[in-house]
Amino acid sequence: MTAYLPQYATAAIPRYTSYPPATRFHSGVGESEYRAWLGAIGPKDTLSLYVHIPFCQTLCWYCGCHTSVPNSNDRVLDYVESLKQEIARAGARVSRSAKVLQLHFGGGTPNFLPPKILAAIIETLMEQFNFDHGAEISIEADPRSLSKEHISVLAGYARVRVSLGVQDVSPDVQKLINRIQPFDLVQGVVEQLRAAGVDGINMDLMYGLPGQSVAHVRKSASMCAALEPDRFAVFGYAHVPWFKKHQRTIDEARLPGGQERLDQAEAARATLIDFGYAPIGIDHFAKPGDSLFKAHDEDRLRRNFQGYTVDPASALIGFGASSIGSFQAGYIQNEPHLGRYRDAVKSGGLPVVRGVVLSPSERRTRAVIERLMCNYEVDLRQIDDALNCEVGMYPAAISKLKPLCEDGIVEVDLPIVRATPRGRPYIRNIAACFDEHHGKSEQRFSRVV
Numbered sequence: 001m002t003a004y005l006p007q008y009a010t011a012a013i014p015r016y017t018s019y020p021p022a023t024r025f026h027s028g029v030g031e032s033e034y035r036a037w038l039g040a041i042g043p044k045d046t047l048s049l050y051v052h053i054p055f056c057q058t059l060c061w062y063c064g065c066h067t068s069v070p071n072s073n074d075r076v077l078d079y080v081e082s083l084k085q086e087i088a089r090a091g092a093r094v095s096r097s098a099k100v101l102q103l104h105f106g107g108g109t110p111n112f113l114p115p116k117i118l119a120a121i122i123e124t125l126m127e128q129f130n131f132d133h134g135a136e137i138s139i140e141a142d143p144r145s146l147s148k149e150h151i152s153v154l155a156g157y158a159r160v161r162v163s164l165g166v167q168d169v170s171p172d173v174q175k176l177i178n179r180i181q182p183f184d185l186v187q188g189v190v191e192q193l194r195a196a197g198v199d200g201i202n203m204d205l206m207y208g209l210p211g212q213s214v215a216h217v218r219k220s221a222s223m224c225a226a227l228e229p230d231r232f233a234v235f236g237y238a239h240v241p242w243f244k245k246h247q248r249t250i251d252e253a254r255l256p257g258g259q260e261r262l263d264q265a266e267a268a269r270a271t272l273i274d275f276g277y278a279p280i281g282i283d284h285f286a287k288p289g290d291s292l293f294k295a296h297d298e299d300r301l302r303r304n305f306q307g308y309t310v311d312p313a314s315a316l317i318g319f320g321a322s323s324i325g326s327f328q329a330g331y332i333q334n335e336p337h338l339g340r341y342r343d344a345v346k347s348g349g350l351p352v353v354r355g356v357v358l359s360p361s362e363r364r365t366r367a368v369i370e371r372l373m374c375n376y377e378v379d380l381r382q383i384d385d386a387l388n389c390e391v392g393m394y395p396a397a398i399s400k401l402k403p404l405c406e407d408g409i410v411e412v413d414l415p416i417v418r419a420t421p422r423g424r425p426y427i428r429n430i431a432a433c434f435d436e437h438h439g440k441s442e443q444r445f446s447r448v449v
């Protein structure tokens, strides 16, 4: 059994899908920085594109995404028009020679959009950017509304990956999270995708949901693994009702406690390993032979806002309300509010509202934390060599790591810092020791376990 260490498990720490985390973004960084970063993308640079579709048919009560249920079709069409304008405006600033390696649709529910509209957005992107012939198009999809027409549009592109949101297969848990999704439906979608030639299939599962037990998690993992997707992501439910008001609908008394959450995570992990999946980073699993598995094996794994990725692109450009772009120099975020996003696009500008410029020390920390989150260990000298800097072996971080060493969750053998097997569930606590901003403000994050 994995050791439940409350002093670490209950700590509120960022998920480190970026460093600094989005809570550090501020309005002092905006359109002029963004224009400069887009313009600095060189012909040899590679790109990743992200498109946010902030609509869903119904709201799942556990949802932590930026989404809503639109009250009219016009609202959706209006959004798509703004999106196309934004794509054209940003695309005009980027070198036509820079190759796009990855396009990802997230949300919300990207397949909330009718298939033709989805295809029109992809065409707009392909007109404005230079897609590599091997570029992958990935999309987060709700199996409940993924139609045959959606599948046929997606199957028309060369490399497609569909991530199906499943979470839990049991009706009793589904009722408590307002997401009724019979398992037969998921199975049918997988069969349709494969019949259409879409072989890149991921599934998302969750633990820590209300009413969930180890048995529920084991059942979900084994039924889904029997469908043989390439990859799984297994996320712990983050209960943040102060931030996501609809989570107040969730009965806190039905939420599993800390040890139970850890046992559920361990049950998912053990079940997927039994089915032949290899654990990748903190919450992903892949079949041996899958590109994510190979990237992990060859130390090429990356972590971004979508989680773990093989995408080596030097810049990520985000489109749509709330989307985040990532550049060597820093991060930039679009206006999250749909009305204000539309108005900002209409006014002729790029709809960005906040961001952060990375200091040299934050760039080092970004690299250190990314390696820790991907590999559970980091070679600090390798990071300094890669960034061409030599300013000492992180004395403040090493001193913060001392109590974690004493508790047996990390080993420091400079220049290597490595989580022990017992410390792996607490990798965010280890990463936080390198985070110069952590604990300096009142910002609230989800708990580690």
Ligand code: SF4
Binding pocket: 055, 056, 057, 058, 059, 060, 062, 063, 064, 065, 067, 107, 108, 109, 142, 165
């Ligand atoms: S379908 Fe996904 S994005 Fe939409 S409410 Fe449910 S969890 Fe959130």
